[in-house]
Amino acid sequence: MAKVTGIGGLFFRGQDTTALAAWYEEHLGVPGFWAQEAGPTVFAPFKADSDYFAADKAFMINLRVDDLDGMIAKLSAAGVAVETRPDEWDNPQTGRFARIHDPEGNAIELWQPPA
Template sequence: MKRVTGLGGIFFKCQDPEKIKQWYKTHLGLDMDQYGAKFMWQQEGDPGRKGYTLWSPFSDKTKYFEPSSRDFMINYTVENLEALVAELKKEGVTVLDEIETYDYGKFVHILDIEGNKIELWEPMGD
């Protein structure tokens, strides 16, 4: 079973997300939407299968990264979230919540051995 298939997103805390998005847009040319910047890519070996990696600033007051105390969270794409979560639970990995489904994919959060919160994402269509 494949586990992680790619980097889905890089999320980090900052004092003013809108200001930081504007700085990156002005000085580095990142094209922003409400969530941040999307870096589009094609799957190796299947150029018709497209995806993206999201770069997204969050308020430094966000509670979304909890229980981790870190200022960042990494999102990884996966192929079969239900099967992976079952395996991770068998392996003793801390799974923080239940799988949630949205129109753009399924999500769940886990902790690594140092307490870093990780978001796992199965994009729709995968």
């Protein structure tokens, strides 16, 4: 039986697509095309009135990381504001989380899955 085998791309609009693509590659190591490492991917619609991310945005990107503390340090050193809420977001069953925003205000959740 035919089935989907993974996410083939994430496409979103931007005001300055060249600068936005460069920001993602510089700060997160995400080039325009990359073979991501195997691992879990969550595909989940959120209720329209959810306050988990900004109400005026239709989506939030969640990126898996292997070293959340290292990524936070790297981003902070580059002047990228990083939000953490360990008591609210982190737990042994789901892992650890941090949030940043790209230059156009799109929320990016950084996720270090549990070991």
